[in-house]
Amino acid sequence: MEHIVIxxxxxxxxxxxxxxxxxxxxxxxxxSSETEFFFSRTALMYVFMGHMKFEHTQSxxxxxxxKNKIDLVQGVVIAVVPDSKEIILANNNRLxxxxxxxxxxxKPNKYGWPxxxxxxxxxxxxxxxxxxxxxxxxxxxxxxxxxxxxxxIELAEMLRSRNIAVTFLVREKSFWDGVLPFGESxxxxxxxxxxxxxxRLETNLVEILSDKNGHARAIVTDKGETIECEIVGLTAGVxxxxxxxxDSGIEIGKGVKVNRxxxxxxxxxxxxxxxxxxxxxxxxxxxxxxxxxTGRMMGEVLAQTVTGTRTAYKPGHWFNSAKFLDIxxxxxxxxxxxxxxDEEQFYWEHPSGKxxxxxSFDKKDRTFLGINTFGIRMRHEFFDKVLTNxxxxxxxxxxxxxxxxxxxxxxxxxxxxxxxxxSPSIGLKTK
Amino acid sequence: MSKSVKxxxxxxxxxIRMDGIQKLGVAIGLLxxxxxxxxxxNVSFPNKGLWLTGSIVAIFTGIIxxxxxxxxxxxxxxxxxxxxxxxxxxxxxWAWMTGIILTSFYIVLYWFPQYxxxxxxxGTNTGIVGFFDPLxxxxxxxxxxxxxxxxxxxxxxxxxLGYKFILKYRHNKYQLVRTISVMFFQLGFAFLxxxxxxKLNPDKAYFAKDLKNMWPLNYYFFNDxxxxxxxxxxxxxxxxxxxxxxxxxxxxxxxxxxxGKRWYCSWVCGCGGLAETAGDGFRHLSSKTETSWKIxxxxxxxxLVFSFVMTIAVIFTFLSNNPEMSFITKDHFIxxxxxxxxxxxxxxxxxxxxxLDTDAVYTMLSLVAxxxxxxxxxxxxxxxxxxxxxxNSLREWYGFAIGAAFSGVVGVGFYPIMGNRVWCxxxxxxxxxxxxxxxxxxxFRITTNGGQCISCGNCSTYCEMGIDVRSYAExxxxxVRSSCVGCGICAAVxxxxxxxxxxxxxxxxxxSNEILLGNDVDLMDLINQK
Numbered sequence: 001m002e003h004i005v006i007x008x009x010x011x012x013x014x015x016x017x018x019x020x021x022x023x024x025x026x027x028x029x030x031x032s033s034e035t036e037f038f039f040s041r042t043a044l045m046y047v048f049m050g051h052m053k054f055e056h057t058q059s060x061x062x063x064x065x066x067k068n069k070i071d072l073v074q075g076v077v078i079a080v081v082p083d084s085k086e087i088i089l090a091n092n093n094r095l096x097x098x099x100x101x102x103x104x105x106x107k108p109n110k111y112g113w114p115x116x117x118x119x120x121x122x123x124x125x126x127x128x129x130x131x132x133x134x135x136x137x138x139x140x141x142x143x144x145x146x147x148x149x150x151x152x153i154e155l156a157e158m159l160r161s162r163n164i165a166v167t168f169l170v171r172e173k174s175f176w177d178g179v180l181p182f183g184e185s186x187x188x189x190x191x192x193x194x195x196x197x198x199x200r201l202e203t204n205l206v207e208i209l210s211d212k213n214g215h216a217r218a219i220v221t222d223k224g225e226t227i228e229c230e231i232v233g234l235t236a237g238v239x240x241x242x243x244x245x246x247d248s249g250i251e252i253g254k255g256v257k258v259n260r261x262x263x264x265x266x267x268x269x270x271x272x273x274x275x276x277x278x279x280x281x282x283x284x285x286x287x288x289x290x291x292x293x294t295g296r297m298m299g300e301v302l303a304q305t306v307t308g309t310r311t312a313y314k315p316g317h318w319f320n321s322a323k324f325l326d327i328x329x330x331x332x333x334x335x336x337x338x339x340x341x342d343e344e345q346f347y348w349e350h351p352s353g354k355x356x357x358x359x360s361f362d363k364k365d366r367t368f369l370g371i372n373t374f375g376i377r378m379r380h381e382f383f384d385k386v387l388t389n390x391x392x393x394x395x396x397x398x399x400x401x402x403x404x405x406x407x408x409x410x411x412x413x414x415x416x417x418x419x420x421x422x423s424p425s426i427g428l429k430t431k
Numbered sequence: 432m433s434k435s436v437k438x439x440x441x442x443x444x445x446x447i448r449m450d451g452i453q454k455l456g457v458a459i460g461l462l463x464x465x466x467x468x469x470x471x472x473n474v475s476f477p478n479k480g481l482w483l484t485g486s487i488v489a490i491f492t493g494i495i496x497x498x499x500x501x502x503x504x505x506x507x508x509x510x511x512x513x514x515x516x517x518x519x520x521x522x523x524x525w526a527w528m529t530g531i532i533l534t535s536f537y538i539v540l541y542w543f544p545q546y547x548x549x550x551x552x553x554g555t556n557t558g559i560v561g562f563f564d565p566l567x568x569x570x571x572x573x574x575x576x577x578x579x580x581x582x583x584x585x586x587x588x589x590x591x592l593g594y595k596f597i598l599k600y601r602h603n604k605y606q607l608v609r610t611i612s613v614m615f616f617q618l619g620f621a622f623l624x625x626x627x628x629x630k631l632n633p634d635k636a637y638f639a640k641d642l643k644n645m646w647p648l649n650y651y652f653f654n655d656x657x658x659x660x661x662x663x664x665x666x667x668x669x670x671x672x673x674x675x676x677x678x679x680x681x682x683x684x685x686x687x688x689x690x691g692k693r694w695y696c697s698w699v700c701g702c703g704g705l706a707e708t709a710g711d712g713f714r715h716l717s718s719k720t721e722t723s724w725k726i727x728x729x730x731x732x733x734x735l736v737f738s739f740v741m742t743i744a745v746i747f748t749f750l751s752n753n754p755e756m757s758f759i760t761k762d763h764f765i766x767x768x769x770x771x772x773x774x775x776x777x778x779x780x781x782x783x784x785x786x787l788d789t790d791a792v793y794t795m796l797s798l799v800a801x802x803x804x805x806x807x808x809x810x811x812x813x814x815x816x817x818x819x820x821x822x823n824s825l826r827e828w829y830g831f832a833i834g835a836a837f838s839g840v841v842g843v844g845f846y847p848i849m850g851n852r853v854w855c856x857x858x859x860x861x862x863x864x865x866x867x868x869x870x871x872x873x874x875f876r877i878t879t880n881g882g883q884c885i886s887c888g889n890c891s892t893y894c895e896m897g898i899d900v901r902s903y904a905e906x907x908x909x910x911v912r913s914s915c916v917g918c919g920i921c922a923a924v925x926x927x928x929x930x931x932x933x934x935x936x937x938x939x940x941x942x943s944n945e946i947l948l949g950n951d952v953d954l955m956d957l958i959n960q961k
Contacts, residue, residue: 011886019945022945040885040886040887040888042885042886042887043885043886043887043888043889046887046888046889049511049512049513050511050512050513050514050515050516050517051509051511051512051514051515051889051892051924052515052887052888052889052892053515056888056891056892057887057888058888059886059888059901059902059905061720061721161512161513191506194506195506292885293882293883293949296882296947297882297947297949297950297951300946300947300950300954301950301951301954304954311951311954312951313951314950314951314952314953314954315949315950315951316948316949316950316951316952317949319881319882319883319949321883321885321927321928322927323926323927325506325508326506326507326508326509326602328926328927328928330883330927330928377880377928377931378928379880379881380880380881380882380883380948380949381880381881381948384881384948384949388952405880405928405931406931407603407604407605407919407922407923407931407932408604408605408919408932408933409604409605409607409608410603410604410605411604
């Protein structure tokens, strides 16, 4: 019987295993060093905040794996040997495979800051990071978070939930402004301050100072300021977790190089999820996509290939979501932080400053290109169809009510938005 | 799972502790309860009316101070920080103590009301029952009973903690409207109107009951004293009889078709009202395992069969003993019931066979069991004896086991241990009937938003009915479950805007996707369509 070995039990690896099992009886083994069972990484923050227990982050009951004959091995893979088709674990056990899938995810970036390996310094990615935070939190008065992206703001929210003071160092002029246009980014800045988070824009980490026990005691910024703290959160992005593949002969760039079929340069070895790097980016996407949804989609696709129907990874229209403290964010299609030359953007913000939408469209033929929505839930299906049918911005504005996905009785803002869009006195607000 | 959360240090700032104002609120509220406890232990108060007012005002004031301080000084949003860290909401010692006190209260209330001060020989009441006399005189013109005390406290709990719930979810208008609805129905239809009707019609005992409570949740609706009371109660009595029957056979099915069972369970019902307000802090304690889902289906349908058989037996005996009060005979009745159920079950099997999931199969089996037992009743029963059991004792056993022990002692007493919907989930026969309809003949469903689910599990954790909402959301599948009471909390706590309660056309309501929206269109078509 064919043996499929998957390294990594995150969303990509587990989705793959489930879909293979639906189509075939092959022996499936998932190897992970992090946890015995699959859990939702995105939910770790809620465990720290006391919204959930760790077991609630697990989508499947523990007997699911046995029932579906998916073998789970806990261990660290230290090497892949393609010639003999086996992997080597840290305890020197060897595992033979017929097909190998690398789904090892990411690790937090560390840019060689002095003190980056001290006690009290952590990223927020693995379950072990959460355990470290739990250990340090009771004796922490202040934490400093370095890196203004999605994980940074989540970590800030977590620590604030335990009444720990938080200083948030952001390299950019405004929060996440490489992705968010000015209006939205400013809105999130304000919301961060509302939650009593000490936001420092255009500020970088220089070094982390140690106490006599090797625990972080303070950080120094590039403005020359020393901030005392007991926890330092490093959340300046992630990169593929592939160090163990160095000498395997598998082609590596920043991630594991794959073609459209998610195949590596070596036969019967594939890579999916955060650790996979496309030779050439697909459409406007990045070559490496460290996003929950794309990890899942690659798993769905590769299951077809592995079970005999060779299928290319062709993700549909881009979508994503996040939650910035209390403000929910969804995006469908592409809205760039700064509109490209042939694009026009329409921006509406509610007077409360907590709801906003931005629509990007083609200047010439008014084709709808994408939407950012804050504090208003929108229907994925609606925008997926709009993007496929290449509808115009006018069509979208007219049918905004159909796109709404807020709970019943919620106030609707379609009329205000439509008014602003069509009113000649206001015109297009594109700040 | 994480071991470090068990923090019992009072000085630590790791866990959220109450500040001075929150503590003041709790203290004032407890003071109100303490005054009532003193009354319970027969401390005699000089001016009962004043002290009773004082204690109720103290409870409300305490709740208002506590809630304002807890929620109004923070931005609106989901407020579940520390839920699993706190002893009270994570089955700690405070939770067990509260559970034991509530359970004891229900036991005394149902079976030993003399300890509450009820004078069963008709003399003057003492204790807490006597303490409530002044309010009872104002509302219904009589001395208080243990049920009056209970009804008042129940209403105070729904109103006070309903206020707290509203502040907690003040960003969510669905929660706001729904909570105002349960508060309104409790105060008006379950408390004030019945009491006042009783005052106006002092000889008609059946009015002092929750008006919106319908059979089979209101299991005594067809009991002989209740039927007689209505039949002999003139126009008003007949109106109550017809309204009660119309609720069961016309109003309820129509509303459930359009809105799902939520119109009752989380908007109107008193049990639901208490669960949603006083019980909100315990909603995450419901078990989500597949095993408890299996137990749930067994139990709720067994109770359904029990309640049907009990009611059929009671009406059968009533018709046997009082043939002059009705235009139908006991034979008409039994055959009528059997015909109705056979036609109903047959139609269900004929037209809905393909959609019948396990829930519905259980319900059908229940109905068939009822039919067979009804037949047996007809042939093996005398006037009083139903299948050789006295129909009175059958009724008493139902009242004891289901009406009191299950819905009260376990249903509310176990809030802090098993969650706030134990009764609604495992025991309520009304929920079983509405659930069948919701599963098969309703426009209601919870829609999932394309591919946006991140499997975080907030929805499942906070589902008070123990539905594993995530298992549907991560498959992009609508949630169409008979047990869903439509409280809308799953949609509220979802951080990615994935869930929405909707009423839409029944076609395509139950869907199933192997691959979610956002992936290769051809692949989605290929795999989802088989």
